[in-house]
Amino acid sequence: MTPNANPLLNVTRRHFFKECGVGVGKIALASLLTDQLGRSSTARATTAGGAAPGGFALAPAAGLMSPKLSHHPGRAKAVIQLFMAGAPSQLDMFDYKPELLKLAGKPLPPSVYAGQRYAFIRPDAAVMGPQFKFAKHGQSGLEVSEVIPHLASVADDICVIRSMKTDQFNHAPAQIFMNTGFSQPGRPSMGSWATYGLGSEAQDLPAFVVMSTGTGISGGAANWSSGFLPTVYTGVRFRNGGDPILNVSSPDGVDPRLQRDTLDLVSKLNRRRLAADNDPEIATRIASYEMAGRLQTSAPELTDLKSESKATLELYGCKADEPSFARACLLARRMVERGVRFVTIYHEGWDAHSDVKGNHGSRCKQTDQGAAALVKDLKARGLLDETLVVWGGEFGRTPMVEANPSLNRSAGRDHHPAAFTMWMAGGGVKAGVQYGKTDDLGFHVAENEVHVHDLQATILHCLGMDHERLTYRYQGRDFRLTDVHGHVVKDLLA
Secondary structure, X not given: OOOOXXXXXXXXXXXXXXXXXXXXXXXXXXXXXXXXXXXXXXXOOOEOOOOOHHHHHHOOHHHHHOOOEOOXXXXXXXXEEEEOOOOXXXXXXXXXXXXXXXXXXXXOOXXXXXXXXXXXXXXXXXXXXXXOOEEEEOOOOEEEEOOOHHHXXXXXXXXXXXXXXXXXXXXXXXXXXXXXXXXXXXXXXXXXXXXXXXXXXXXXOOXXXXXXXXXXXXXXXXXXXXXXXXXXXXXXXXXXOOOOOOOOOXXXXXXXXXXXXXXXXXXXXXXXXXXXXXXXXXXXXXXXXXXXXXXXXXXXXXXXXXXXXXXXXXXXXXOOOOOOHHHHHHHHHHHHHOOOOEEEEEOOOOOOOOOHHHHHHHHHHHHHHXXXXXXXXXXXXXXXXXXXXXXXXXXXXXEEEEEEHHHOEEEEEEEEOXXXXXXXXXXXXXXXXXXXXXXXXXXXXXXXXXXXXXXXXXXXXXXXXXXXXXXXXXXXXXXXXXXXXXXXXHHHEO
């Protein structure tokens, strides 16, 4: 490349840092020290969300994931998110509405659906009643349908929220919104915010792990991306069968000594480049190579379920070496035992535009026992109090039927963002609680609305983080998971 005639135009940012690195380092150090002096003794540079983006590059690679102090004492140390991608029908599982049985086959009054938008049906479509029988369970009297009998057995251990609301009515934007607080790709996910704020207690496993037990996720990797945070906070995708991570095994001819020497050389070169460029992504690369080396031992050990008792496998209803949602739930329990901060399991296929009864009968058979077993297993091992389990999809389903002969659809339900149900267990939330209500048709929230941003704020609170203080400056603005919205739902807290 021919140098520009004007020498000032040849001075790049990299050249500036290289030539003036000592001075810049002093400026950065002074800035960090000044920032620390302005903090209280309980909120130093290791406090959740306390380090400025520039501070990451000054720290060793391992320091990116070092445990950090929380904003306040949090009951939860870890989160297991059971994401039912495609959106389960709250009306056929959790929110019994006898009025729908009376109105079945008739259109809703215009006053009910005014201003609503739907993906595939007209708002005045005919009403469809619940597709399963409901009954009350436990001392709490939790009313759920017959399609989730295992969850009914932990009725007194879970907190059911029947008044959820979201801003999105299509799958990909709604999934991304639930996970990142924004409907478009590019923002950090909840797991990324949690690990950015608190670091990790896992020595040989990623802090944020993602598994999928279905056919595909509409929102894709944007659901577990670190967005504009350093990429070390991105979720690591584990496979549910075979090697948990592709290429985790060394190729033929590469012995441990050769691999160690190779990793040491790569690390040395990367650290030299980090010192020259002060780029946090290089620190991420160093940490990733180090974690990859440790994963060759830790990942196979994690997924080898031979050490689990026959009773435990029967509790979950899974086989040690056969991929399933239940097996993924058992792996999630093993992960939090080993210090993993955030685990998300996606189970797809809940998008019941046709035959909601058959669809949900199948999906519940795949997931009900594993989800309930996870709660029971965590409780039996004394881990439920410090592990927050969150179950739910991206939105709910309509009280009206979807019946479209041209698409070969009948007896289904369309997307419904105005009201849906989720449940949580452990980790600082009340047990045996039913929170919020919808109207008699299950169409609108009638009491104690919980917006997606409120749920996110509450999850962070259970982890010991203030959603308004957990921020990251990017392009001149302080961003947070809940954007400029959300509040902690204190009535849910134990």
